[in-house]
Amino acid sequence: MDVTLTVNGTPHVLEIDDPRVSLLDALRQRLDLTGTKKGCDHGQCGACTVIVNGRRINSCLTLAVMHEGDEITTIEGIGTPGDLAPLQQAFIRHDGFQCGYCTPGQIMSATAMLEELRQGWPSQVTGDLGSPALSDDEIRERMSGNLCRCSCYPNIVDAIREVAGKAAEGAA
Amino acid sequence: MKAFDYARAATPADAIGTDARIIAGGTNLLDLMKLQVETPARLIDINHVGLDGVERDGEGLRIGALVRNSDLAAHPAVRQDWPLLSRAILAGASPQLRNRATTGGNLMQRTRCYYFYDVDAPCNKRVPGSGCGAIGGVNRIHAILGASDHCIATYPGDMAVALSALDAVVEVEGPGGRREIAATDFHRLPGDRPDLDTELQPGEMILSVRLPAPLGGRQIYRKVRDRRSYAFALVSVAAVVTMRAGRMDRVRLAFGNVAHKPWRAPAAERMLTGQAPSPELFARAAEAVLEGARGQGHNDFKIPLLRRTLAAVLAEAVQETE
Numbered sequence: 001m002d003v004t005l006t007v008n009g010t011p012h013v014l015e016i017d018d019p020r021v022s023l024l025d026a027l028r029q030r031l032d033l034t035g036t037k038k039g040c041d042h043g044q045c046g047a048c049t050v051i052v053n054g055r056r057i058n059s060c061l062t063l064a065v066m067h068e069g070d071e072i073t074t075i076e077g078i079g080t081p082g083d084l085a086p087l088q089q090a091f092i093r094h095d096g097f098q099c100g101y102c103t104p105g106q107i108m109s110a111t112a113m114l115e116e117l118r119q120g121w122p123s124q125v126t127g128d129l130g131s132p133a134l135s136d137d138e139i140r141e142r143m144s145g146n147l148c149r150c151s152c153y154p155n156i157v158d159a160i161r162e163v164a165g166k167a168a169e170g171a172a
Numbered sequence: 173m174k175a176f177d178y179a180r181a182a183t184p185a186d187a188i189g190t191d192a193r194i195i196a197g198g199t200n201l202l203d204l205m206k207l208q209v210e211t212p213a214r215l216i217d218i219n220h221v222g223l224d225g226v227e228r229d230g231e232g233l234r235i236g237a238l239v240r241n242s243d244l245a246a247h248p249a250v251r252q253d254w255p256l257l258s259r260a261i262l263a264g265a266s267p268q269l270r271n272r273a274t275t276g277g278n279l280m281q282r283t284r285c286y287y288f289y290d291v292d293a294p295c296n297k298r299v300p301g302s303g304c305g306a307i308g309g310v311n312r313i314h315a316i317l318g319a320s321d322h323c324i325a326t327y328p329g330d331m332a333v334a335l336s337a338l339d340a341v342v343e344v345e346g347p348g349g350r351r352e353i354a355a356t357d358f359h360r361l362p363g364d365r366p367d368l369d370t371e372l373q374p375g376e377m378i379l380s381v382r383l384p385a386p387l388g389g390r391q392i393y394r395k396v397r398d399r400r401s402y403a404f405a406l407v408s409v410a411a412v413v414t415m416r417a418g419r420m421d422r423v424r425l426a427f428g429n430v431a432h433k434p435w436r437a438p439a440a441e442r443m444l445t446g447q448a449p450s451p452e453l454f455a456r457a458a459e460a461v462l463e464g465a466r467g468q469g470h471n472d473f474k475i476p477l478l479r480r481t482l483a484a485v486l487a488e489a490v491q492e493t494e
């Protein structure tokens with residue numbers, strides 16, 4: 001079966017003979033986009049987070065064949081060493097990682113999370129479901145799908161708060 | 173993972189009455205397939221059949237089976253009129269998973285019993301007749317209500333607990349036509365057939381879930397677990413309470429992760445209805461919920477935990493703000 005995936009703006013036609021290949025394995029092994037990491041392969045860690053049609057998902061718990069025609073953004077589409085995205089710069093500034101294994105997933109997740117917040121999506125810790133506002137509690141809850149084995153959580157929150165704050169100033 | 177054939181359904185009819193296994197978000201099925209707990213020979217992908225809208229249905233709401241958990245929780249009407257449902261969904265899984273997970277798939281998610289997940293262990297749910305590893309084994313997350321000698325697993329989900337309290341209806345279609353199943357009856361007790369989680373018959377597909385008219389009042393979903401987020405409940409309580417002249421007028425209670433199904437508590441609801449709230453009454457209501465409750469050893473703590481969580485939820489629910 002041929003599957004067309006548009007990854008970071010470039011369409012790729014993949015010939016997939018065995019439908020068992022996950023979207024994660026297709027990205028890493030077929031397209032050599034190894035920035036997206038495999039931690040648990042069971043939806044429990046968030047290392048494999050990518051953005052599909054504007055939504056963050058775990059690429060380990062979905063089949064490549066289920067994404068015919070989809071637009072996928074991976075960490076390689078977010079920034080490059082010479083042209084880092086604001087979140088990537090903030091992670092460096094705030095020491096938001098040690099080993100770095102969870103970091104691509106954290107950045108992808110945070111990128112989509114800021115958009116969800118902009119659209120007014122509530123979270124478990126939102127007091128009034130109608131009007132969520134940015135706070136450290138909200139950042140922690142909304143990033144809870146990304147584990148960090150090095151436990152850089154406080155610095156990750158600092159990095160995201162800085163970028164979210166700047167975005168809010170820019171919008172105001 | 174065992175090999176399988178894959179096909180895409182263009183319409184619900186393509187997925188109804190076949191022996192292929194439905195795949196929606198895939199967040200539960202693929203997890204279990206990787207472990208060979210589930211080994212379907214054929215998958216039918218229903219992500220492109222539609223059924224992904226939320227519509228007004230009289231005073232209620234009709235939710236398509238393919239509506240993603242995150243869209244449902246954020247839907248303005250749900251936030252406004254059925255906040256219990258938003259709260260329950262947002263308490264479950266992670267944002268990434270909720271972006272994929274569907275209404276139908278969430279209802280059909282399977283137990284998190286450790287022995288069910290371990291293909292080398294005995295489990296009557298996975299292999300009927302093989303025994304139950306959890307009885308006399310490690311059973312901290314297991315049932316205190318409605319269990320059987322064959323299986324003590326819990327239904328692990330959150331959304332369905334709210335749907336049960338809200339008296340939602342599940343609309344399904346099979347080769348013989350459409351039918352409706354009350355959310356309170358959708359999941360089964362294990363009895364001597366723990367391999368059957370729900371009343372859904374082979375060949376049937378969930379089309380939608382209907383919510384009846386809003387109940388108003390205070391709506392609380394309290395989930396107690398080992399960490400604050402991204403973990404299944406040990407005990408959860410869904411409560412809707414409306415007040416009239418200082419008395420509880422309408423009361424709906426459902427409990428999660430204490431039984432093989434979301435556990436409604438009609439006797440406790442009746443006991444509270446029409447009464448003025450008091451800690452003594454809440455304690456008696458908890459005893460009514462826990463009638464027949466039995467711990468399995470490691471999960472004995474769930475009995476006092478349910479008692480205390482219910483008391484706290486009711487105390488919060490009867491505070492009148494408006």
Ligand SMILES: Cc1cc2nc3c(=O)[nH]c(=O)nc-3n(C[C@H](O)[C@H](O)[C@H](O)COP(=O)(O)OP(=O)(O)OC[C@H]3O[C@@H](n4cnc5c(N)ncnc54)[C@H](O)[C@@H]3O)c2cc1C
Nearest residue numbers: 196197198199200201264265274276277278280329330378
């Ligand atoms: C790490 C992790 C943590 C989680 N934490 C929680 C939690 O705290 N609370 C919680 O409630 N859930 C939790 N979940 C479970 C999650 O909510 C479910 O995996 C999800 O809701 C399943 O939906 P899906 O669409 O992905 O289902 P799928 O995986 O696609 O399908 C699940 C089952 O439903 C069947 N099915 C799907 N759609 C239909 C239909 N329309 N008609 C008939 N059958 C159908 C499939 O055949 C399959 O058997 C967690 C999952 C993971 C991986």
Ligand code: SF4
Nearest residue numbers: 285295304323324325
């Ligand atoms: S409790 Fe149920 S699911 Fe768990 S091992 Fe026993 S039979 Fe299997």
Ligand code: FES
Nearest residue numbers: 039040041046060
């Ligand atoms: S690798 Fe996908 S969530 Fe861990």
Ligand code: FES
Nearest residue numbers: 098100148149150
């Ligand atoms: S930086 Fe090492 S896992 Fe997060």
